[in-house]
Amino acid sequence: MYKFMKNISLPVLIGFSVISLANEVVEVNMESVLEVGRDNQQLSATSQDRIDATERQTDKIVNEYKVVSKQVEGLKLYNAQKRIQIQAQLDLMDKLDEQLVQVVVMQRQIPPLAGKMLDSLETFIQLDTPFRAEERRARIDLVRSSMSKPKVTASEQVRQVLEAYNIEAEYGRKIDTYEDKLADGTVVNILVIGRIGMFYQTKDERTSGRWDNEVGEWVELPGSYRKPIRDGIRMAKKLAPVDMLLMPVIKGEV
Numbered sequence: 001m002y003k004f005m006k007n008i009s010l011p012v013l014i015g016f017s018v019i020s021l022a023n024e025v026v027e028v029n030m031e032s033v034l035e036v037g038r039d040n041q042q043l044s045a046t047s048q049d050r051i052d053a054t055e056r057q058t059d060k061i062v063n064e065y066k067v068v069s070k071q072v073e074g075l076k077l078y079n080a081q082k083r084i085q086i087q088a089q090l091d092l093m094d095k096l097d098e099q100l101v102q103v104v105v106m107q108r109q110i111p112p113l114a115g116k117m118l119d120s121l122e123t124f125i126q127l128d129t130p131f132r133a134e135e136r137r138a139r140i141d142l143v144r145s146s147m148s149k150p151k152v153t154a155s156e157q158v159r160q161v162l163e164a165y166n167i168e169a170e171y172g173r174k175i176d177t178y179e180d181k182l183a184d185g186t187v188v189n190i191l192v193i194g195r196i197g198m199f200y201q202t203k204d205e206r207t208s209g210r211w212d213n214e215v216g217e218w219v220e221l222p223g224s225y226r227k228p229i230r231d232g233i234r235m236a237k238k239l240a241p242v243d244m245l246l247m248p249v250i251k252g253e254v
Contacts, residue, residue: 110154111147114161118143121164129213131171131192132178139164171195177236182218191232197249201229210248221248 122140125133143160146152176192180200188200198211200218208229209220221229228247234240 107154110158114147114154114157117161118147118164121161121168125168129192129195129198129211131176131190131198136168139167175232175236175242177233189233191229191236193232193245193247197247199225199229199232199247201226201233205230 118140125136125140143164146160147157171192172195174194178190179187180190181187182200186202188202191199191201193199199208199221200210201208205226207220208223208226209218211217212219225246225248228245231240231243232245232247235242235245
């Protein structure tokens with residue numbers, strides 16, 4: 001019986017050993033599988049992190065590219081506008097260069113022209129009724145002296161000549177009076193009515209006369225002109241309102 005049990009136990013033990021070994025192998029394989037799974041899961045998580053980081057970096061680069069693209073487009077438009085402005089400025093510079101050449105030519109021509117204009121004005125004053133003669137001749141001398149100075153520009157020369165012309169033109173549009181002396185030293189009031197006529201009247205208002213430009217001397221007037229001349233003097237001094245005056249005028253002077 002013992003022998004029989006002995007004979008049976010050996011195979012059984014061997015069987016149990018095989019089963020135990022198989023269980024251990026299964027456990028080892030499962031642990032390996034689990035370990036591989038954990039490694040794969042960790043690797044997958046790491047890969048996903050890398051993918052997410054790459055996507056974020058890609059999005060950042062794309063956004064930066066869009067911003068830079070807009071800036072580039074804006075700079076292109078800006079540069080195009082600047083090119084147009086620069087070309088317009090270059091064209092303007094060319095025109096200014098041409099005008100500068102013309103200005104230089106005109107500057108050379110202005111002084112002789114201004115001199116001729118002043119000579120003509122001086123001749124006109126000499127031929128005109130001699131009212132305020134010294135003052136008018138002094139103005140001509142002053143302008144001529146200014147034109148001879150090198151520091152006086154051409155434009156200033158023209159301005160002074162034109163101003164002298166304007167003053168002479170103004171004499172023809174107003175009534176003027178001032179005090180002067182006749183050739184014999186008699187002090188009189190002079191009345192100038194534009195360029196219609198020049199008259200005098202003594203301080204006592206007893207004697208009156210008019211200037212005859214053809215003969216170049218004073219001609220005494222009858223007493224009937226005493227009051228009109230006196231009234232004209234008062235109007236010129238703004239002591240009376242401007243009104244009609246009956247004055248002697250030689251035909252052809254008006």
